[in-house]
Amino acid sequence: MSVFTTIIKQLINGLQSGSIYALVALGYSMVYGIIMLLNFAHGDVIMVGAYIAWMMMARFAANPIIALIAAVIGCTVLGVLIEKAAYKPLRQSPRISLLITAIGVSYFLENVAQLVFGANAHVIPTFIDDTPIQLGQIAIPTTALITVIVAGISMVALNVLVKKTRMGKAMRAVSEDAGAAQLMGININNTISFTFAVGSALAGIGSVLYCCAYPKATPTMGSMLGLKAFVAAVLGGIGSIPGAMAGGFAIGIAEALVSSAGLSEWKDGVVFAILIVVLLVKPTGLMGRPMTEKV
Amino acid sequence: MSKKRFTLPNWAAYLINAALFAAFIIGGNAVLSSGALPSFITKVAMLIGIQVIAAVSLNISTGYLGQLPLGHAGFMAVGAYASAIFMTRTGIPAQLAFPLGIVIGAAVAGLFGVLIGIPALRLKGDYLAIITLGFGEIIRVVLLNIDSVLGFKLTNGAAGLQGIPKTTTFVNAWLMVGLTCFLIHTFMKSRHGRAVLSIRENEIAAESCGINITYYKTLAFSLSAAFAGAAGALYAGYLGILNPSNFGFMKSIEILVMVVLGGMGSMAGSIVAAIVLTAAPEALRAFDDYRMIVYSLLLIATMIFKPSGLLGRYDFSMKRIIEKCVNGELFASFRRGRGKGAEEA
Numbered sequence: 001m002s003v004f005t006t007i008i009k010q011l012i013n014g015l016q017s018g019s020i021y022a023l024v025a026l027g028y029s030m031v032y033g034i035i036m037l038l039n040f041a042h043g044d045v046i047m048v049g050a051y052i053a054w055m056m057m058a059r060f061a062a063n064p065i066i067a068l069i070a071a072v073i074g075c076t077v078l079g080v081l082i083e084k085a086a087y088k089p090l091r092q093s094p095r096i097s098l099l100i101t102a103i104g105v106s107y108f109l110e111n112v113a114q115l116v117f118g119a120n121a122h123v124i125p126t127f128i129d130d131t132p133i134q135l136g137q138i139a140i141p142t143t144a145l146i147t148v149i150v151a152g153i154s155m156v157a158l159n160v161l162v163k164k165t166r167m168g169k170a171m172r173a174v175s176e177d178a179g180a181a182q183l184m185g186i187n188i189n190n191t192i193s194f195t196f197a198v199g200s201a202l203a204g205i206g207s208v209l210y211c212c213a214y215p216k217a218t219p220t221m222g223s224m225l226g227l228k229a230f231v232a233a234v235l236g237g238i239g240s241i242p243g244a245m246a247g248g249f250a251i252g253i254a255e256a257l258v259s260s261a262g263l264s265e266w267k268d269g270v271v272f273a274i275l276i277v278v279l280l281v282k283p284t285g286l287m288g289r290p291m292t293e294k295v
Numbered sequence: 296m297s298k299k300r301f302t303l304p305n306w307a308a309y310l311i312n313a314a315l316f317a318a319f320i321i322g323g324n325a326v327l328s329s330g331a332l333p334s335f336i337t338k339v340a341m342l343i344g345i346q347v348i349a350a351v352s353l354n355i356s357t358g359y360l361g362q363l364p365l366g367h368a369g370f371m372a373v374g375a376y377a378s379a380i381f382m383t384r385t386g387i388p389a390q391l392a393f394p395l396g397i398v399i400g401a402a403v404a405g406l407f408g409v410l411i412g413i414p415a416l417r418l419k420g421d422y423l424a425i426i427t428l429g430f431g432e433i434i435r436v437v438l439l440n441i442d443s444v445l446g447f448k449l450t451n452g453a454a455g456l457q458g459i460p461k462t463t464t465f466v467n468a469w470l471m472v473g474l475t476c477f478l479i480h481t482f483m484k485s486r487h488g489r490a491v492l493s494i495r496e497n498e499i500a501a502e503s504c505g506i507n508i509t510y511y512k513t514l515a516f517s518l519s520a521a522f523a524g525a526a527g528a529l530y531a532g533y534l535g536i537l538n539p540s541n542f543g544f545m546k547s548i549e550i551l552v553m554v555v556l557g558g559m560g561s562m563a564g565s566i567v568a569a570i571v572l573t574a575a576p577e578a579l580r581a582f583d584d585y586r587m588i589v590y591s592l593l594l595i596a597t598m599i600f601k602p603s604g605l606l607g608r609y610d611f612s613m614k615r616i617i618e619k620c621v622n623g624e625l626f627a628s629f630r631r632g633r634g635k636g637a638e639e640a
Contacts, residue, residue, distance in 0.1 A: 032421075036421075086599070089599045090598065093598070093602035096363065096555055097598045097602035097603075100551075100552060100556070100594065101599070103552060104595040107587060107590065107591035108588060108591035111588045112588060115584050115585070223545070227428075230425075234425050265439065266436060268436050269432070272429035275425070275429045276414075276429045276433075279418060279429075280417070280418075280426075283418050
């Protein structure tokens with residue numbers, strides 16, 4: 001195999017993991033945009049999604065499509081529940097309390113999952129026929145193709161939702177200025193809940209796609225995935241939807257390239273090094289809104 | 296009231312505090328070494344001491360400086376590895392190497408604090424949190440992989456750095472707690488500490504009063520890092536084996552939770568929260584499966600019902616209590632304090 005095909009292969013891998021990161025990063029970014037919360041529990045929503053997918057397929061022998069739908073619905077409901085129960089009472093509190101609450105929710109989900117499903121990994125049955133598609137010399141794994149396509153469709157759908165619908169308009173208005181949006185008759189609480197629902201639904205899709213690539217569910221699988229996706233969101237400019245997508249792909253491809261250079265132990269370090277460099281050069285991320293300081 | 300209010304002179308206050316602290320160390324050591332308690336209690340007491348130092352040190356940059364670093368475990372790791380490498384590589388006997396190791400751990404961590412602080416402190420708020428998180432993770436990854444790349448036998452990678460003499464005891468851990476609290480307390484009462492507090496209250500106003508923001512931010516940040524390094528050195532002597540995974544992101548979060556739960560800017564709060572949050576999981580061992588769930592629920596509930604943390608910005612002062620007792624206003628001020636709290640709410 002030539003160097004060229006190796007690079008193409010790694011790029012495909014990078015696109016696959018990158019689209020998962022992008023889907024998860026969107027959830028972080030939207031929530032941050034609307035209530036300025038670093039939602040550390042988001043990674044654990046993915047973990048719950050993976051367990052739902054595993055349960056549907058391994059326990060109830062359900063069709064993968066049904067499992068996907070169940071995971072998405074489960075994540076959406078969970079996201080809204082978390083928001084109502086844990087974050088809504090803290091609307092007026094300092095932001096650090098909100099952050100600690102998010103950490104508490106994250107601990108809670110991880111430990112409940114460990115209690116219910118045990119600490120061991122559950123292997124999720126493969127549900128996609130994994131014969132790669134040959135394109136000349138390059139073999140494209142089916143899972144990679146499906147991941148990228150599903151992620152692409154979800155992102156287009158999200159864009160339409162945010163840009164074209166009334167609810168999307170409300171979301172943008174609340175993230176711009178919550179007080180003014182309320183004066184214009186927008187129900188802030190519903191809008192925030194809706195944002196959590198959309199973000200968690202994307203996390204649900206991300207969890208199933210993640211299971212295609214790494215078919216295992218463990219109670220702590222969400223923390224590192226969540227952290228990387230979070231880095232992706234910051235890299236692209238937190239609060240910005242196209243930024244989250246770009247950041248996700250950038251992180252995924254950077255990781256794949258570092259691994260292909262034989263430095264896979266360093267890939268976490270490289271991800272964070274990229275983050276630091278970007279933050280130092282452009283503190284609000286690649287596509288973030290510029291910060292202004294008022295005296 | 297024409298009678299002059301009684302005030303305790305400073306030297307007397309320090310003397311009383313030192314005596315009380317000495318009594319605590321001697322008494323605690325006597326109880327623990329008498330064998331009346333199961334031996335794991337001693338281990339828990341040591342661990343609590345280490346966690347208290349970590350929490351109090353993070354409180355400098357979180358509570359006093361008003362920033363939110365998420366990479367505190369990274370500094371602990373630097374201190375732990377620096378002191379452990381020093382103790383295992385030099386042939387100095389452990390009694391001497393250990394205090395030196397703590398100093399070296401603190402110094403190296405403080406140096407890292409300066410190096411990381413200068414770029415990181417240019418950012419604010421959540422971005423500062425994220426960049427310090429990044430630095431913390433990079434420290435962990437470097438400790439994990441530095442041997443395989445450079446061919447050293449330095450950190451021993453994922454296998455862990457072994458054979459560190461287990462020199463941490465109840466007495467030296469808690470003496471370090473006392474020293475840390477004393478140094479931080481005196482620093483915060485000095486003009487430098489006041490400058491740090493003014494940055495927390497209003498950065499722009501502080502700058503326009505002639506305070507060198509970058510200098511004081513870096514100073515407070517590296518001070519925080521240095522004490523974290525000392526905690527790390529004690530942790531190395533407590534564990535006897537170091538692994539980079541001990542100092543992951545979750546460790547930083549664990550320390551941050553203590554500071555926020557205790558009340559940001561309250562040293563007493565950090566200490567109480569560190570004690571409670573370290574002891575509670577041990578005490579709940581009987582309900583092994585449920586203890587972390589209870590822990591997380593407590594965390595959420597505290598934040599919902601008392602967002603400013605358990606003690607808010609209240610700080611414990613023996614001097615104030617003695618003065619109030621002598622002046623007979625202990626309960627009066629308590630009632631007044633409650634009344635004030637209700638007004639604010």
